[in-house]
Ligand SMILES: Nc1ncnc2c1ncn2[C@@H]1O[C@H](COP(=O)(O)OP(=O)(O)OP(=O)(O)O)[C@@H](O)[C@H]1O
């Protein structure tokens with residue numbers, strides 16, 4: 001595998017979608033420990049990961065591997081054996097691992113003790129004996145709060161009106177721009193069932209696992225698991241490639257494809273989906289979730305007819321028209337079809353035009369690094385403009401240059417939309 005083993009990123013306290021909530025316990029009495037273990041065994045949503053019998057003290061820290069490997073979401077802390085040491089433990093965890101939710105456990109329901117525990121950093125107070133209902137409700141409350149505070153990545157689907165229109169070339173360039181220039185955690189997903197090219201265009205040709213392999217394992221998704229599937233490009237862009245040509249194509253249900261995309265949106269700020277041409281059910285799973293659909297075409301009659309068909313289809317599946325942008329790739333001034341004729345044919349405005357620069361495109365593909373583009377060529381300036389435009393949404397085109405919606409706000413002032421068409 002090439003680049004599919006980068007160190008695990010911190011995921012403590014993330015409550016990843018589709019992944020079990022991970023618990024650790026400290027000082028829990030035997031009966032409560034048993035109740036909790038039975039509860040964890042009764043549901044795949046919860047995983048009891050580790051337990052400390054004794055409290056922490058001023059000079060005793062959490063085991064290093066607990067803190068280093070970021071493996072917990074909730075710490076269940078018994079306050080009954082020694083309230084003062086429980087307080088020290090709570091305060092230490094709250095300070096050192098602020099993303100972990102602390103649950104106090106006690107047989108004592110006095111309001112002032114509950115308030116004290118909250119002051120020490122506990123977000124829930126569970127009364128003994130622990131019941132499954134009580135645990136479920138507390139976990140659900142914390143998980144809901146966490147999810148609300150997590151950002152969901154912007155998902156951009158790139159779809160060719162015809163094979164070879166330039167989807168992969170555009171997706172890899174945009175991915176490199178979002179990752180390198182805008183420092184956004186960016187993932188490119190190659191949804192081709194086989195014979196995708198994204199890994200080739202990024203020079204990441206040695207790999208074992210594809211997006212479909214990940215989706216086949218949708219029930220095991222968590223950030224650590226994801227890391228063994230992702231390829232890392234030098235621009236900072238991550239890639240989930242299509243199955244290698246020699247591999248058998250895993251059969252994956254549409255539910256798994258959808259669940260995997262949902263999960264990935266919690267892991268990245270920008271997700272670009274390189275779809276095969278056509279409106280397969282799998283592509284529609286991505287479109288349903290998309291913040292934007294970018295329809296890629298070249299200025300020739302057959303492709304433009306397909307653009308009109310795709311637009312009609314998107315209307316039929318109730319995808320909002322204002323979120324669709326048509327990109328004309330390989331555009332030249334000398335073309336026999338004018339912009340006006342194109343817009344009449346597709347009954348929609350052109351969002352962006354990328355110039356026809358065959359030699360430069362081939363050079364970039366051979367280098368395997370779209371981020372190495374010098375920045376002063378016509379093609380690279382045009383890509384910059386498209387990236388800004390997609391970051392703010394195609395609907396922002398009419399009110400450029402002051403648009404600041406979507407990702408654009410995150411990109412900072414230098415990302416103000418300025419068109420160079
Ligand atoms: N702007 C451009 N100028 C010149 N050549 C281009 C441009 N964009 C793409 N090409 C060429 O078009 C070819 C197809 O591009 P690409 O592989 O990105 O298409 P695609 O839509 O992903 O194809 P597929 O449907 O097979 O996935 C590439 O060989 C590339 O060199």
Ligand SMILES: [Mg+2]
Nearest residue numbers: 167168196197
């Ligand atoms: Mg392609």
